[in-house]
Amino acid sequence: MQLVTRDQLGWPPSAAASQPTTLGTKIHYEGTPVSTDLLSDHSACIQEWQDIRASHMANTAEGYVDVAYNFAACPHGYVLEGRGLGRETAANGNQPLNHAHYSVCVLVGDEGLTQPTDAQLNAARDAIEYLQANGAGDEIKGHRDGYPTDCPGDLLYTWVQQGAPRPGGGSNPSPSPAPAPAPAPSGPAWPGEYLRAQTPMIHDDTARAWQQRMSDRGWRITVDGWYGPASAAVCRQFQAEKGLTVDGIVGPDTWACAFRTDNVTN
Ligand SMILES: [Zn+2]
Ligand SMILES: [Zn+2]
Structure with a gap:
């Protein structure tokens, strides 16, 4: 919660x-x-x-x-x-x-x-x-x-x-996997985990994979698997540029958008 x-x-x-x-x-x-x-x-x-x-x-x-x-x-x-x-x-x-x-x-x-x-x-x-x-x-x-x-x-x-x-x-407390992620031209399916800056900070492979993808797209982001305020700030900028909900949270839409291959201008 x-x-x-x-x-x-x-x-x-x-x-x-x-x-x-x-x-x-x-x-x-x-x-x-x-x-x-x-x-x-x-x-x-x-x-x-x-x-x-x-x-x-x-x-x-x-x-x-x-x-x-x-x-x-x-x-x-x-x-x-x-x-x-x-x-x-x-x-x-x-x-x-x-x-x-x-x-x-x-x-x-x-x-x-x-x-x-x-x-x-x-x-x-x-x-x-x-x-x-x-x-x-x-x-x-x-x-x-x-x-x-x-x-x-x-x-x-x-x-x-x-x-x-x-x-x-589902019967599990949220964050829980959402229905199928938006189809993307390529890239891994959304792992069903919401990444957000919180205490304690999220540190896992999902955070690392998203950071790596953002780094590959040319964003200045530390790829260390820790999803904290700096990652959330990059996320917000990315969401704003892509017309997504700007909340600093990597959910299914933000994940799918990041891994699309037909929109890589940043
Ligand atoms: Zn009422
Ligand atoms: Zn709200």
Whole structure:
């Protein structure tokens, strides 16, 4: 699980009431237009999450003390901490419903960005399992269960009714292999591993193979198998030049693009 903590968001510990256990977790969406800019810019996801918290805390009628959700899931596969573990949500509609389930908001809306990415569904699943490992029961429901609302939208509600499966049918925590990589004129298939700058740093043959390929293409990059900030910076530049999602993460698209032989100008 790729967790963005409250600390990283610059937020103090949640002031929400303690809620050590629940029957399970309810899935939400934003229920408003959401910009597709989120798809190409993870910093827009962070800003979106900051804005959601600010709008909730500005809602004096509800008297919110924090963002209403326990966690959110962004299109790039990050779990964004909200109230976090062991806190009562304020998102489910009323107090009995808030006592009964935690909440996870998938950052999609009813216009613009409406379709969750596979990485996003994996992140939502990560959040559900994280909650289950820390007091949540097995129930996975939608906001509309027991409350008159469209939330979480038909797409996500169908997914919820299916048991919130990981895309592709895998049962492993993300990052998990995506469906078949984009066909490339040549080059190895995507190994199914997302390369991203993280702690601890990734060090393996996949990172080395990608660095070697980028070096062969003429990029100044150290080929040592360590995927850290320098590799991620090269990745971002490459993604920007190729019109890919600029997130510094080598996933199936970035991998396939790097190994294509018909686009080697850099
Ligand atoms: Zn909702
Ligand atoms: Zn994101």
